[in-house]
Amino acid sequence: DTGVSQDPRHKITKRGQNVTFRCDPISEHNRLYWYRQTLGQGPEFLTYFQNEAQLEKSRLLSDRFSAERPKGSFSTLEIQRTEQGDSAMYLCASSPPWANDGELFFGEGSRLTVL
Amino acid sequence: EDQVTQSPEALRLQEGESSSLNCSYTVSGLRGLFWYRQDPGKGPEFLFTLYSAGEEKEKERLKATLTKKESFLHITAPKPEDSATYLCAVPRTDKLIFGTGTRLQVFP
Numbered sequence: 001d002t003g004v005s006q007d008p009r010h011k012i013t014k015r016g017q018n019v020t021f022r023c024d025p026i027s028e029h030n031r032l033y034w035y036r037q038t039l040g041q042g043p044e045f046l047t048y049f050q051n052e053a054q055l056e057k058s059r060l061l062s063d064r065f066s067a068e069r070p071k072g073s074f075s076t077l078e079i080q081r082t083e084q085g086d087s088a089m090y091l092c093a094s095s096p097p098w099a100n101d102g103e104l105f106f107g108e109g110s111r112l113t114v115l
Numbered sequence: 116e117d118q119v120t121q122s123p124e125a126l127r128l129q130e131g132e133s134s135s136l137n138c139s140y141t142v143s144g145l146r147g148l149f150w151y152r153q154d155p156g157k158g159p160e161f162l163f164t165l166y167s168a169g170e171e172k173e174k175e176r177l178k179a180t181l182t183k184k185e186s187f188l189h190i191t192a193p194k195p196e197d198s199a200t201y202l203c204a205v206p207r208t209d210k211l212i213f214g215t216g217t218r219l220q221v222f223p
Contacts, residue, residue: 042213106158
């Protein structure tokens with residue numbers, strides 16, 4: 001039974017570089033979420049897909065951030081021209097149509113360090 | 116604006132020493148309150164959903180309760196493996212708004 005898979009688990013990059021994270025949700029989960037979490041804080045919502053449609057996007061997501069979910073399967077989150085403030089854990093979560101309210105299945109996250 | 120506040124920020128307990136974690140919220144029209152557990156370096160894991168005041172849910176040594184203004188996560192006779200950060204969250208449209216969590220450490 002595979003859970004939500006995220007890749008890479010850790011990424012160290014220099015300021016100004018672009019990075020891309022990938023999320024593979026659980027099979028048959030039509031909803032996919034990206035959250036960002038910094039040390040000592042709870043996860044903050046970034047964006048939400050239902051199938052391939054991006055239905056909601058946080059104002060935290062500046063124009064340097066873009067997310068896609070082609071064909072409603074895996075998703076990518078790209079950060080362009082990274083800044084030190086982008087250092088965080090990027091969490092992906094998915095849920096199926098029949099899920100109980102609020103029940104998201106999270107991956108183990110992709111930790112980004114911007115030097 | 117919807118807000119979720121958790122207290123205490125950190126809690127240290129001796130094994131077997133019961134206690135409670137608090138989650139207070141200010142939302143218009145509560146559509147549920149959710150508890151998650153997060154181990155270091157991992158993503159959060161869903162524990163409970165509560166919908167209405169007076170509702171209770173239990174799982175092993177954990178019991179979650181809900182009033183009109185707050186929720187409690189009661190931990191009875193905790194064990195070291197209960198050590199984790201416990202997060203509560205409320206829904207806003209299609210997303211969850213999380214609190215900052217309570218970091219629980221249980222010592223043998």
